[in-house]
Amino acid sequence: MSEQQKQVAKVAAFIAGGAVIGAGLGLLFAPQTGAETRRTISRYARKAQAQTNRWGRAVKSGMEEVLNRKAEQEKSCEAERPQLVAMMN
Numbered sequence: 001m002s003e004q005q006k007q008v009a010k011v012a013a014f015i016a017g018g019a020v021i022g023a024g025l026g027l028l029f030a031p032q033t034g035a036e037t038r039r040t041i042s043r044y045a046r047k048a049q050a051q052t053n054r055w056g057r058a059v060k061s062g063m064e065e066v067l068n069r070k071a072e073q074e075k076s077c078e079a080e081r082p083q084l085v086a087m088m089n
Helices: 003-028 034-088
Strands: none
Touching: none
């Protein structure tokens, strides 16, 4: 590992460590009780899960649509193939 890569890794480790320490201190000194904080985190997690599920379904339907279009294009190409071969001869 080069010296520059070591420096980058060190800086990344300091940033990640600072983020973890900051998050911990934020939770310790939050104006909410532990139960309220857990409830808030739980709500956020459920919303994030629902959004991820919606996004996943959208990606899946988009991929299915693309694959169906490709299959239709292949069928139309196969149907036109004899005409193209006849034209080329």
